[in-house]
Amino acid sequence: MAASGEPAARAVGLCKAYGSGDTAVLALDRVDVEIDAGRFTAIMGPSGSGKSTLMHCLAGLDKPTGGEVYVGDTELSRLGDKALTRLRRDRIGFVFQAFNLLPTLTAEENITLPGDIAGRRTDADWLRQVVETLNLGDRLRHRPHELSGGQQQRVAVARALAARPQLIFADEPTGNLDSRSGAEVLGFLRRSVDELGQTVVMVTHDPNAASFADLVLFLADGRIVDRLEGPTADAVLERMRRFDVRGGSQVAQPAPDAD
Amino acid sequence: MLKATLRSFLAHKGRLALSMLAVVLSVAFVAETLMFTDTIGSTFDRLFRSTSADVSVTAHNDVAGRNDQNFSGTVPTVPASLIPQVAHLPGVAAVNGRVSMAGIVLTDANNKSIGAIGGAPTIGINWSPGPNSPVDLTSGAAPTGDGQVVVDSDTVSKHHLVLGQPLRVIGATGGFPVRLTGIATFNTTNPGATLVFLDTGTAQRKLLGHEGVFTSVDLTAARGVTNEQLRDRVAPVVGSAYDVKTAEQTAKDAAQTLGAFLSVIKDALLGFAGIAVLVGVSLILNTFSMLVAQRTRELGLMRALGASREQVNRSVLVEAALLGLIGSTLGLLLGVGLALGLIKLIARGGMVLKGSQLAVHWPTIVAAYAVGVIVTTVSAYLPARRASRISPMAALREADTPGRGAPLRIRAVVGLVVLAVAAGLLVGAATDKDLGQAGILLGGGVLLSLIGLIIIGPLLATPVIKLVGGWFPRVFGPVGTLSQRNALRNPRRTSATASALMIGLALVASLSVVGSSMAASFDAQIDKTIGADLIVQNSTGLPFPNEVGDTVAATPGVGLVVRGQGTRGALVAADGTQQKTVVVGTSPGLDKMVRIEMRDGTVATGTAPGRALIGSHYADAHGLHLGSPVTILFQSGKSGTLTVGGIDVTDTNPGGLGDEPVIASSTLRQYVPGALDDIVFVNVAPGANKEQVKSALTTALAKDPQVQVRDQTDYKKLVRGQIDLLLNLVYGLLALAIIIAILGVVNTLALSVIERTREIGLLRAIGLARSQLRQMVRLEAVVIALFGAVLGLGLGLGWGLAAQRLLAAKGLQSLAVPWSTIIAVVVGAAVVGLLAALGPALRASRLDVLDAIAHE
Structure with missing residues (x-):
């Protein structure tokens, strides 16, 4: 689980176009990227920069129109729906911005759902460790509507961790939370990388959230335009401002808010 | 506001389509029943008018009842000597002695019966065409002497008879050989009777047993003389030993006998139409509830923008009225099609009606629109009122909590009280000695227990579904868990959906109990009473x-x-x-x-x-x-x-x-x-x-x-066959209610799939395969259907038991529960669920994962 030389995922010449012919819009333009295993990577960029599309392509939720995507050694573009579903189920964990949990299932059932779908028994010791780490011990029998927003996102993180996936993708996981709960959830993601050896990729537009990551990739106009190792919130904000100043030449105007 | 209503109507047309279908089917069944029975009525009216003489004289007999030829013995007759007494009366244009005997048999040379089928009579008549004869000789020659017959053209063509063919007629005195010499054709529609014309002497000897008597003497009025005038002149001459009737009276008497029979058919069919309407109501009510729930935000926005409560209320009602109006129109058209189909179908069973003479009277049209529009509007009223009560802020807030709705305590109390009263009535019906009173108690008990169970349904959903779907998680894993929980998520909706199925299945179960109890009782009765080999x-x-x-x-x-x-x-x-x-x-x-x-x-x-x-x-x-x-x-x-x-x-x-x-x-x-x-x-x-x-x-x-x-075994088989035939007929009629109930399940699932789009997206993202998703929807449908089946069977067995106890005094002494039917109903309900889930499951599995996650 610890960091190694092999990337957890990578994209080579990744293109994604919407529409066709003259009206085609290029959301990703020949992106090459490697996601290092055992690290916390943040993808930032203004609205419409393609950061969500990049995540969706890396996670097997969306089909690229060109290039190659690898999760481990598996090339995704040749996989059919069934194989992609299995890949997501067995090797990838998700945390979405909102509506992460099934309202009819308890917190615990939500956490073990991917394993249950696959017909695998979730390792009880591991589950206990995850639940303890995320401080959910007394919430396991609750239904989602009995949990606060922060608790719901923690359950979502626990679900992503429970199956020990190769990769966890988090799409604006704190977008709907107040700053305290948001910091808590981000802290847990951070700990899952440090203590549990997880690989996490997070899409965000919030410099504060990005500062929890090991590496920040900046996306604009469908290309990776910059990277920042060991970011602080200020450094990220500074980079973002530079885009603003340079705006127009290479980078589109960043939108003030989320997609 | 009206514009907004119309827009909304069009925007939801897909979701409304199934409700519309329920209206269409209900209305079509009502309209078809009315048109069909009206057509039978008018066909026979025309027939009776054409076959009734201006004035006819028949023997008066209190005991035998006129024209009752179903019992053996002397048929009331009129002596031929009466004819000269009336022939010279002023205003008489013609006099005909008529012999007409129902219940004879016509066979071919191989002794195969060429009779009418399906209960229509074979009538032997003397060939003596009067001036207003309802039949014309269209080929061959009139019968003369003992060995000749003329047969009606419908029978001739149905059995491919040819002139000169040897036949046999079996009358009261026995059988005798004849040869077909001519073919007579009706000038109106003959609904199915086989007419066998003999010459007068033969008819008298062979059918009545005596020469010189007739079953009636028919008089034709001269020009300028009304039937009433003629009757008044004839009556005093023949005296009180004879009945003298005008054509109008004769036709009316005949129509009355038929009318009693027709109204039984009509009431039975309308009863089934009523059941279909009832099931339709529950479907429409449920659909509008779901639509209003889904449109909470839209309606809240309208309220926030200043629309009054009444306006929101009206907008839902206008939408319903539009649905009812279009549904009724389509239903009426479908009804015409169904009636024509039914006419074709029963023609094969022996009753010939002409589709071109389909009777569409204005009460049919009024009834169709009344049923369609009123039922739809009333069904939409409750959801509309609920919609108008939504506070704008509550509506605009995002509400993701499942199982919304007021606590079910009041419902529980009301439902239990109604059920207790119903149980009391049913027990009363089972134990009451007075059959008429017991029947009323049974009817009340059936109705109240149905209402009570519909009220209490949402409370039963959880325990029953945990029972019938309890094994799902073990067999189907998390998909089983999810489907069971989904079915439980809104008990009101699940129960409303299942109640439509419950009604149909309760009727199937109770009637099958009564039917098999009848067969068992009859078997016991035969064993007990019949000693003959x-x-x-x-x-x-x-x-x-x-x-x-x-x-x-x-x-x-x-x-x-x-x-x-x-x-x-x-x-x-x-x-x-x-x-x-x-x-x-x-x-x-x-x-x-x-x-x-x-x-x-x-x-x-x-x-x-x-x-x-x-x-x-x-x-x-x-x-x-x-x-x-x-x-x-x-x-x-x-x-x-x-x-x-x-x-x-x-x-x-x-x-x-x-x-x-x-x-x-x-x-x-x-x-x-x-x-x-x-x-x-x-x-x-x-x-x-x-x-x-x-x-x-x-x-x-x-x-x-x-x-x-x-032998005795043959008798048991015969009775069983008749009961089975009747039950199958009833099941066929109940099929419509069950089809509407299936539409209800489809509707609920389709709307649920739309409501749960984001959940489906999430499930797909975290690795639920398409096939698993389809299975999830299918299992939810199966569990809803099984819920309906369990409730329906419980209710139906209760009804059947009460009816059997009630009829025990009338000979229904053995109680027999048809387990094979019960099992078939349960399996059938599961299949119904699977069928209903086909569309919604496919739709759910085809959702694009990313679109679904982003769905609002």
Whole structure:
């Protein structure tokens, strides 16, 4: 689980176009990227920069129109729906911005759902460790509507961790939370990388959230335009401002808010 | 606001389509029923008008009832001598003596019956076309002499008869060979009777047994003379021994007899239409509830923008009225199609109606629109009121919490109270001695228990679904868990969806209980009462020529033969009051064939010549005992005083002896000379093989195809077959309600899939395969359907049990639960669920993962 030389995922010449012919819009333009295993990577960029599309392509939720995507050694573009579903189920964990949990299932059932779908028994010791780490011990029998927003996102993180996936993708996981709960959830993601050896990729537009990551990739106009190792919130904000100043030449105007 | 309503109507047209279909089907069934029965009515009206003479004279007979030719014996006749008395009266243009006998048999040369089918009569008529004859001779020649017949063109073409073909006619006096000499064609629609025309002398001799008599004398009025005037001139001449009627009266009398039968059909069909409407209501109510719930935000926005409560309320109602209006129009059109289809279908069963004469009366149209529009608007009212009560802020807030709705406590109390009352009524119905009152209690109990169960349904959803779907998680894993939880998520919705199915299945279950109890009771009754080895009887119960009995007696291997006759008559009390009854004649030995429970005397002493065997009920009521005189008025009009020779225990069971007097055949024939056998009991001779005797009898009776030889097993099979036929007919009619219920399940699932789009996206993202997703939707449908089935079966078994107890006094003494039907219903419900889930499941599995996650 610890960091190694092999990337957890990578994209080579990744293109994604919407529409066709003259009206085609290029959301990703020949992106090459490697996601290092055992690290916390943040993808930032203004609205419409393609950061969500990049995540969706890396996670097997969306089909690229060109290039190659690898999760481990598996090339995704040749996989059919069934194989992609299995890949997501067995090797990838998700945390979405909102509506992460099934309202009819308890917190615990939500956490073990991917394993249950696959017909695998979730390792009880591991589950206990995850639940303890995320401080959910007394919430396991609750239904989602009995949990606060922060608790719901923690359950979502626990679900992503429970199956020990190769990769966890988090799409604006704190977008709907107040700053305290948001910091808590981000802290847990951070700990899952440090203590549990997880690989996490997070899409965000919030410099504060990005500062929890090991590496920040900046996306604009469908290309990776910059990277920042060991970011602080200020450094990220500074980079973002530079885009603003340079705006127009290479980078589109960043939108003030989320997609 | 109206514009917004119309927009919203169009925007939701997909979601409304299934509700619309429910309206269309309900309305179509109502309209079809009305059009169909109206068409039968108008066809027969035309027929009766065309076949009724301007004025007709028939014998007056209180006992026999006019035109009742279903019982054997002397048919009321008019002597030919009457004709000259009326022929010279002023205003008479023509006089015709008419012989018309129903219940004859026409066979081909191989003794195969060429009769009407499906209960329509075969009528023997003398060929004597008057000026307004309803038939014309369209080919060949009129019949002359004993060996010639003219047959109606419908029968000729149905059986591919050709002129000159040898046929056989079997009348009261027996069978005789004839040759087809001509074909007669109706100038109106003949709904299915087979008409056999003989020359007048032959008809009198062979059908009535005497020359010089007619069944009626028909008069035609001269120009300028009304039927009423003519009647008033004829009546005093013929005297009070005859009935004189105008064509209008004759047609009305005939229509009345038919009308009673028609209104039974109409009521039954409308009953099923009502059930379909009821199921439709629950579907529409449910759909509008779901639509309003889904549009909470939209309606909240309208309220926030300043629309008043009334406006929101009205917008939903106008939407419903539009739906009802379009649905009714389509339903009416579909109804025409269904009625035409039904007309085609029953033509194959023997009743010929013409699609071009389909009767579409304005009450049908009014009823169609009333049902469609009112039902839809009323069904939408509750959801509309709920919609208008939504506070704008609550509506605009995102509400993701499942299982919304007020607590179910009030519902529980009301539902339990209604169910308790219903149970009381059903128990009352089961134990009440007064049949009429018990029937009312049963009806009330059925209705209230249905309402109670619908009210309490949401509370039962959780326990029942945990029961019937409890094994899902173990067998289907997380998909099973999810589907079970989804079904439980909104108990109101699940219960409303299932209740539509519940109604149909409750009826199926209760009727199947009553049906199989009937068969079981009849079996027990046969075992208990019938001792004869074999019984020869006409399948319609009509009498047959006495030569049949002679043939039976002459067949080798036959031992004791007992011949029975049923005639009309009345028991006359000392004070002169008459109790109409059937007077049964029997040859000696009845006690060897039928077990009759005697109170006083024996069957043999009761049926000795000059004696009568009467029921204990009548004997007690009139203080009669052995040796008392008892006066019987016979259908011939003669009355006789006999001596009570035996008193049996009055038995109210079907097939049991009631208060009908049983007398010796020889005595009966003194009063009713022409009495015909309608049943022949046979015991095989000692040492003879029953099966061999049976087949020997069947061969010997081949020339009389109207009678069948049956043993007890055959009788049981026959009755079972008739009950099964009736049940299948009823199940067929209930199928419509079940189809609407399936639409309800489809609708609920489709709307649920839309509501849960984001969940589906999430499930797909975290690795639920498409096939698993489809299975999830399917299992949810199955569990809803099973819920409906469990409730329906419980309800239906309760109804069936109460009905059986109620009818126990009427002979339904054995309770039989048709387990095969019950199992079939459960399996069928699961299949219904699977079918209903096909579309929604496919739709759910085809959702694009990313779109679904981003769905609002």
